[in-house]
Amino acid sequence: GENVEQHPSTLSVQEGDSAVIKCTYSDSASNYFPWYKQELGKRPQLIIDIRSNVGEKKDQRIAVTLNKTAKHFSLHITETQPEDSAVYFCAASSYISSGSARQLTFGSGTQLTVLP
Amino acid sequence: NAGVTQTPKFQVLKTGQSMTLQCAQDMNHNSMYWYRQDPGMGLRLIYYSASEGTTDKGEVPNGYNVSRLNKREFSLRLESAAPSQTSVYFCASLTDFSTDTQYFGPGTRLTVL
Numbered sequence: 001g002e003n004v005e006q007h008p009s010t011l012s013v014q015e016g017d018s019a020v021i022k023c024t025y026s027d028s029a030s031n032y033f034p035w036y037k038q039e040l041g042k043r044p045q046l047i048i049d050i051r052s053n054v055g056e057k058k059d060q061r062i063a064v065t066l067n068k069t070a071k072h073f074s075l076h077i078t079e080t081q082p083e084d085s086a087v088y089f090c091a092a093s094s095y096i097s098s099g100s101a102r103q104l105t106f107g108s109g110t111q112l113t114v115l116p
Numbered sequence: 117n118a119g120v121t122q123t124p125k126f127q128v129l130k131t132g133q134s135m136t137l138q139c140a141q142d143m144n145h146n147s148m149y150w151y152r153q154d155p156g157m158g159l160r161l162i163y164y165s166a167s168e169g170t171t172d173k174g175e176v177p178n179g180y181n182v183s184r185l186n187k188r189e190f191s192l193r194l195e196s197a198a199p200s201q202t203s204v205y206f207c208a209s210l211t212d213f214s215t216d217t218q219y220f221g222p223g224t225r226l227t228v229l
Contacts, residue, residue: 001175009156034217043206043220044159089158096174101147101166102210103174104218106158 002027002094006107013080014115021110023090024072032093033066033073034104039086047088048075080114087111118142120221122207128227129197137192137224139207147210148190149174149218150182152203159206165190197228 003026013019025033031052036044050057050064050073057064061080066073077084090107120141129135141148146167151159161174165184179201181193190209194201207221 006158043222045220046217049217096164096172101164101172103161103164104149104159106160108156108158 002030002092002103002105004090004092004105004107006090006110008110009108010111010113012113012115015080015082017080019075019077019080019084019112019114021075021088021090021112022072023074023092023107024070025092025105026071027092027094028068028071030092030094030105032102033064034091034093035062035064035075036089036091036106037086038089038109044089077112080112082114082116085112085114120207120209120219122205122221122224124224125222126225128229129194130229131198133197134193134195135197136194137205137207137226138189139191139221140189141207141209141219141221142188143209143211143219144187145209145211145219146187148184149208149210150180150190150192151206151208152176152201153206153223154203162192162205194226197226199228202226202228 006023034049037047038044061078063076087109091104096103123138149164150162163182165171168187205224208218210218
């Protein structure tokens with residue numbers, strides 16, 4: 001099955017600086033890579049995603065890059081603000097072994113702290 | 117349009133007790149999922165239902181059972197709760213394979229003493 005590794009597990013940055021979180025995946029059949037943000041006590045919320053036919057996608061201060069050959073993808077947050085502080089999860093989507101449904105395999109999460 | 121809803125929000129059980137976590141979605145999604153979230157381990161898939169009438173095991177199914185009651189509802193049952201099942205449980209739904217976007221419920225925080 002798919003295996004997703006995420007680094008770093010914790011990241012502290014000064015307000016206004018950039019933050020980068022990296023993930024690697026193992027299943028070359030995975031073709032959809034979402035990023036979720038989870039604030040304390042809340043549900044994971046999708047913030048950006050990318051498909052395997054695209055190398056980069058940007059949405060205001062957030063961007064995601066994908067290198068299919070190396071099987072890694074990254075989240076970039078520029079001009080960080082205190083409200084960006086949260087846990088961020090990457091995920092990779094592939095078919096469950098029976099082929100009947102898609103499955104998201106999650107990384108273990110990155111606690112991002114933006115220091116004022 | 118409430119999205120994905122879960123009940124209860126919090127629950128405390130004693131070892132050996134049973135309970136059912138409820139999940140419902142009003143987005144007409146076909147696939148539904150149950151995850152558990154433990155500190156430092158991300159979200160792990162317990163069971164999923166690709167469509168109404170079908171269910172299957174995920175990564176960590178032991179100690180759980182599920183029922184896809186209809187297209188809207190997908191419940192998770194703990195027959196004999198154990199302290200190792202202390203976790204936050206999230207239900208999610210997915211519209212179709214072309215988008216792959218999963219929408220999560222608000223979660224149930226379960227403590228087993």
